[in-house]
Amino acid sequence: MRYHIGNLENEVLVDLYEKMLKPRMIEEKMLILLRQGKISKWFSGIGQEAISVGVTAALKAEEYILPMHRNLGVFTTREVPLNRLFSQWQGKSSGFTKGRDRSFHFGSQEHKIVGMISHLGPQLGVADGIALAEKLRKTKRVTAVFTGEGATSEGDFHEALNVASVWNLPVLFCIENNGYGLSTPTNEQYNCEHLADRAKGYGMECRIIDGNNILEVHSKVAELCKAIRKRPRPILLEFKTFRMRGHEEASGTKYVPQKLMKKWAQKDPITNYEDFLLKKGVLTEANIAASKTRITEEINANLALAFEEPMMESSETKELNDVYHNFDFEHLKLSENTKDIRLVDAISEALRQSMERHNELVIMGQDIAEYGGVFKITEGFTKMFGKNRVRNTPICESAIVSAAMGLSINGMKAIVEMQFADFVSSGFNPIVNYLAKTNYRWAEKADVVIRMPCGGGVGAGPFHSQTNEAWFTKTPGLKVAYPAFPKDAKGLLNTAINDPNPVLFFEHKGLYRSIYGAVPENYYTLPFGKAARIREGNAVTIASYGAGVHWALEVLDGHPEIDAELLDLRTLKPLDIESVCASVKKTNRLIILQEDSLFGGIASDIAAMVMENCFEYLDAPVKRVGSLETPIPFATNLEANYLPKKRFEKELKALLAY
Numbered sequence: 001m002r003y004h005i006g007n008l009e010n011e012v013l014v015d016l017y018e019k020m021l022k023p024r025m026i027e028e029k030m031l032i033l034l035r036q037g038k039i040s041k042w043f044s045g046i047g048q049e050a051i052s053v054g055v056t057a058a059l060k061a062e063e064y065i066l067p068m069h070r071n072l073g074v075f076t077t078r079e080v081p082l083n084r085l086f087s088q089w090q091g092k093s094s095g096f097t098k099g100r101d102r103s104f105h106f107g108s109q110e111h112k113i114v115g116m117i118s119h120l121g122p123q124l125g126v127a128d129g130i131a132l133a134e135k136l137r138k139t140k141r142v143t144a145v146f147t148g149e150g151a152t153s154e155g156d157f158h159e160a161l162n163v164a165s166v167w168n169l170p171v172l173f174c175i176e177n178n179g180y181g182l183s184t185p186t187n188e189q190y191n192c193e194h195l196a197d198r199a200k201g202y203g204m205e206c207r208i209i210d211g212n213n214i215l216e217v218h219s220k221v222a223e224l225c226k227a228i229r230k231r232p233r234p235i236l237l238e239f240k241t242f243r244m245r246g247h248e249e250a251s252g253t254k255y256v257p258q259k260l261m262k263k264w265a266q267k268d269p270i271t272n273y274e275d276f277l278l279k280k281g282v283l284t285e286a287n288i289a290a291s292k293t294r295i296t297e298e299i300n301a302n303l304a305l306a307f308e309e310p311m312m313e314s315s316e317t318k319e320l321n322d323v324y325h326n327f328d329f330e331h332l333k334l335s336e337n338t339k340d341i342r343l344v345d346a347i348s349e350a351l352r353q354s355m356e357r358h359n360e361l362v363i364m365g366q367d368i369a370e371y372g373g374v375f376k377i378t379e380g381f382t383k384m385f386g387k388n389r390v391r392n393t394p395i396c397e398s399a400i401v402s403a404a405m406g407l408s409i410n411g412m413k414a415i416v417e418m419q420f421a422d423f424v425s426s427g428f429n430p431i432v433n434y435l436a437k438t439n440y441r442w443a444e445k446a447d448v449v450i451r452m453p454c455g456g457g458v459g460a461g462p463f464h465s466q467t468n469e470a471w472f473t474k475t476p477g478l479k480v481a482y483p484a485f486p487k488d489a490k491g492l493l494n495t496a497i498n499d500p501n502p503v504l505f506f507e508h509k510g511l512y513r514s515i516y517g518a519v520p521e522n523y524y525t526l527p528f529g530k531a532a533r534i535r536e537g538n539a540v541t542i543a544s545y546g547a548g549v550h551w552a553l554e555v556l557d558g559h560p561e562i563d564a565e566l567l568d569l570r571t572l573k574p575l576d577i578e579s580v581c582a583s584v585k586k587t588n589r590l591i592i593l594q595e596d597s598l599f600g601g602i603a604s605d606i607a608a609m610v611m612e613n614c615f616e617y618l619d620a621p622v623k624r625v626g627s628l629e630t631p632i633p634f635a636t637n638l639e640a641n642y643l644p645k646k647r648f649e650k651e652l653k654a655l656l657a658y
């Protein structure tokens with residue numbers, strides 16, 4: 001291995017050596033503890049230390065870094081206290097996740113480290129968002145993100161690189177090509193010579209770097225960081241290295257040819273560098289021994305601290321309290337001055353007023369800038385707020401949701417407009433795995449609203465008509481709003497944007513231009529988790545939301561003899577089950593109308609909760625009415641047959657006659 005010292009002082013050369021030695025020695029200790037059953041799992045980065053250490057040492061302390069499962073050297077170079085790391089791996093309280101997540105699955109704002117989620121790819125888009133915030137604030141900071149070569153096969157990698165390139169974001173994408181993704185060798189993972197070559201396809205610069213040579217890693221990355229700080233842009237780096245141990249310790253390395261192992265053992269980043277420094281006289285055997293003694297003592301002292309710590313204790317309340325980030329809802333009153341406007345206008349107004357109120361709020365979505373979005377909700381916004389804050393995106397829902405998370409991590413607020421709610425499936429992973437779980441895992445908010453133009457009755461077929469709220473009400477950590485009236489839409493959207501938690505905001509596109517209402521002109525907010533009583537009555541409670549509320553109203557308008565109480569749930573998570581139960585206690589009958597197909601929907605949960613909480617008050621079984629268990633058909637007559645509107649009247653009468 002050839003080392004070029006350049007103009008590095010001896011002090012720096014030794015520092016880099018010690019920075020590599022530390023994670024190596026920690027790992028060696030962990031392997032012993034693993035065999036003793038004192039830690040549960042270990043992903044080894046032995047042989048790859050030069051990359052973690054070299055990259056981290058080249059960054060400034062205030063620059064974010066997003067490591068993977070083999071990047072212990074990132075954490076040690078950023079000087080994360082070892083006792084906290086050890087506690088983290090044992091699920092103890094001084095760790096970063098209160099025992100809720102394992103290994104390197106956490107972040108630390110204090111250290112500007114944002115850890116991975118198991119799904120690997122999403123953090124590449126998160127890096128885009130963090131870097132976007134840096135760019136908008138003109139901080140001249142780099143964001144570095146790691147991936148293995150295996151995870152470059154995920155769509156997230158391609159989406160994130162494309163977005164970074166189109167938006168010219170200051171991201172250093174670092175591929176650690178270590179030969180295997182679990183047992184899969186590179187020739188079964190991709191079919192090009194170098195992964196760095198992919199950069200060309202994205203219109204991006206790239207470099208191939210010897211990942212086992214600390215001086216090459218450090219000097220090249222330092223030089224590139226300087227260049228990026230000067231002129232923000234993404235660069236793709238491929239570090240050639242090798243995974244010297246199993247994917248994780250239990251899985252072994254039987255499938256790796258011995259020849260390869262031997263070849264790469266000779267390229268060990270630490271022993272080679274050590275030899276070099278010894279030969280140069282920069283280090284002596286005595287120095288090395290002293291460093292090792294010092295690190296051993298540090299490891300042992302910190303391990304003792306971690307072992308002394310008791311196991312995590314918690315309670316149902318404590319666990320539940322950490323699912324959502326704390327939010328002090330501020331009820332801003334509705335003004336007397338109102339305008340009669342459509343649902344679509346109310347949403348647009350909320351967005352406009354929120355953009356005025358929050359300087360660091362960014363809206364992202366397909367065709368939302370000059371074009372104004374397919375529903376024209378952001379029409380004129382680029383003129384008012386500029387293209388930096390009203391951003392057209394490529395068609396890549398996953399990277400954009402992830403980027404929204406990154407904006408939030410870096411202190412900004414984000415709204416993502418799904419062009420149609422149906423397309424959220426392409427951004428599902430970061431929503432349910434990243435946004436939903438981050439606060440519970442490491443107390444980091446996900447200040448993101450995802451706008452979801454949804455719903456049927458518009459003859460648009462199976463992929464432009466779904467109302468898919470149940471995909472999200474199932475997932476702890478998300479909030480779900482689903483207004484039926486313009487006034488509610490405006491107030492609830494303002495609240496959603498103020499709330500630091502991830503909110504799925506459903507907007508029924510069938511109601512966009514058909515439903516008018518008096519909407520206060522001022523900026524106001526409405527609370528989540530409060531149903532609205534639309535009609536008062538005594539004979540039956542109807543609970544619904546979205547278009548269902550209007551279908552129920554239509555039936556009730558046609559049947560003034562039906563003495564029904566109609567509740568509009570307004571938000572589904574949190575759900576105002578108390579108001580439903582209070583009404584049932586009065587009417588003794590409940591029918592729930594939802595637009596979605598029946599099984600596994602919100603109606604089923606409401607039915608179960610009412611049965612559990614006020615069974616004695618029921619004079620009839622709770623009735624659920626929803627769509628057929630089929631995809632949504634296109635032809636108008638088939639769609640009408642699919643939707644529950646027609647069946648609702650019949651079921652309501654049957655329930656009253658029970």
Ligand SMILES: Cc1ncc(C[n+]2csc(CCOP(=O)(O)OP(=O)(O)O)c2C)c(N)n1
Nearest residue numbers: 070118119120148149150151178180181182
């Ligand atoms: C979406 C997803 N699919 C599969 C896995 C299981 N898995 C975890 S790590 C891994 C291999 C990753 O390989 P690579 O990206 O090259 O990183 P390395 O482990 O080699 O450092 C696999 C298959 C996962 N965590 N997430």
